[in-house]
Amino acid sequence: MNGLEVKALTKSYGATTVLDGVDLTVPAGGLTAVIGRSGGGKTTMLRLIAGFDRADSGSIRIGDHPADGLPPERRRIGYVTQEGSLFPHLTVAGNITFGLGWRDRRRQSRVGELLELVGLGQAYRKRQPHQLSGGEQQRVALARALARRPDLVLLDEPFSALDATLRGTTRRAVRAALAATGTTTVLVTHDQDEALSIADRVALLRDGRMVQEGTPMDVYRAPVDPAVAAFLGTVCSLDATLDGDEADTVLGRLGTPLRAYGKGMVLIRPEQIVPAADGLAAIVEGVAFHGHDGLLTLRAKDATLVARWAGHLLPRPGDEVRIAVEGSAIASFPDTVG
Template sequence: MSSADPRPVARASGAAGDGGGAARASGVEVTGLGKAHAGVRVLDGLDLSVPHGELTAVIGRSGGGKTTLLRLIAGFDRPDRGTITVGGRPALALPPERRRVGYVTQEGSLFPHLTVTGNVAFGLPWRRRRARDGVREMLELVGLDVGLADRYPHELSGGEQQRVALARALAPRPDAVLLDEPFSALDPAIRVSTRLAVTAALAATSTTTILVTHDLPEAMSLATRVAVLRDGAIAQVGEPADLYLRPADAAIAAFTGEVCEIPAKLLGDHASTALGPLPLPQTAFGAGFVLVRPEQITVDEAAPARATVTGTDFRGHDGLIRLRNGENEVTARCAAHLVPELGTSVGLRLTGIALATRIPPD
């Protein structure tokens, strides 16, 4: 829900009396979802399965349809085609307030005229709205001091506002919670603590969650699985380590982290490069390139391949080293205290398995 959307977050979560039971263990299933805006196709046959109780992060280019996906699941927009199931129930026939979906935006979208208690109670079933113990329970769940219960949103920090927004979304015990860039507006100093508190609350309630984010490290560190949205569909979904170490193609390798492209002779199950041999993820033949992460290029004085340090990028905990090996330029990563000086000649070797291969067209 964008800041201009008048619908309250908690109403998207639905009422607690909308059924549930065993069917609620089904998570979220999206099949063949299609949506166009002003004639431009945004989602095109998207399939996504989010198991019950898991947090799946969706990453992709800006304008690629991530928020559109959340709005379709929440019921704020309707798809042109496809199906959506939430908690084992077909969702498209239900209005937003009956879908049992919580929605937390970047801004939190709290009601400014209500206190923390009023905002959280708004998400509670009507029979419990007057029960302060229900509010206290939700505040404790998201790691907020109950002493903040009588404050108004403008009296809270950004991180506290986001925790209140989550408490309101979780209050009706929804079948799923949708998080749309919930931490991007926070200062770095409080972003980490806020997202840890939020994910701890989600895990404690076994809430099925979809997180949309532009922050790749955030997605990799918080999510059980990460889905890459590209050209209106999911290009790859898997555990964070799978996407980083075993990307489906060269484009996903580059999107999920820094890569180096090294000229190579592809010889079936391995490649021959100027920095030594390297196993391939898939059989390939011909003259082409292998893609590796900077940390796969190791500075090793015993290695026969030599390179000259042409630049460094000090990052505190580690550093990136730009190197020239003949006509080839590569980037290596090493511990901060091992970053060599400019102009130094160092030995290099490759480790691990190539992320992907690329063979130029004739």
């Protein structure tokens, strides 16, 4: 069963088309990350799913029930925004139970269960929002979203305002809480690393259209076009002579995912370019050190390449290294199609 099914969703504001026939299917209990550049329609899609705005056409189904025409309060959806949007005059417990019926509000054990679920202790119960860190506020916002046992949770850039360290710990806690409850979730983000690391499936929205959807590994390793490949991470583009399911490049003969012939290009990821004692000679033109690893800018014959090596293996600018490619190209594209 699917937790969410969106079909042919469209939305325009005046002459501007924001969503143009969007399809999205989220398996029940799964987390799908919708990624794309700012202005691509991600938040608009969430607002339509939540019922905050009406679609021009298309359909939305949550679980077994159509949601078209239902007001937000009847869609059984939890919504977490970028800011968390906690009520400043209420305690943590008051925020979590806000919107529950009076019987549930009196069940203090429910607050404790939710605090434990999002990785906060009982000591947080009486704190005010201003006494919490940004990450703690987002965890309370998630607890509030889960309090009514929703069929679907929508996360709209919930970690983007947090610093790097807090962002990592908070998203792990949020992911664990959602997995523990088995709640179907849609996460909107522009952070590719975030999407690839915590989602079960990734959908890329571009210019109002869904251009690719699949597992994180599938979309990273088999992008549908060069723009998708580049959006999901650094990529090396190599001129190539395509020969069926192989291609001749400056780095040697590489396997390709699709059969094609003639002039074209292939794409590989930086981590595929590895040190090799008997490999192709290349000159190191630049090193970007990131601690655990680093990005090398290499010059091999007439090609400029980017490689990602472990931090302890990084050479210095000006050094000559020997390189080879591990695995096949992630994509291949002929210069002419037809």
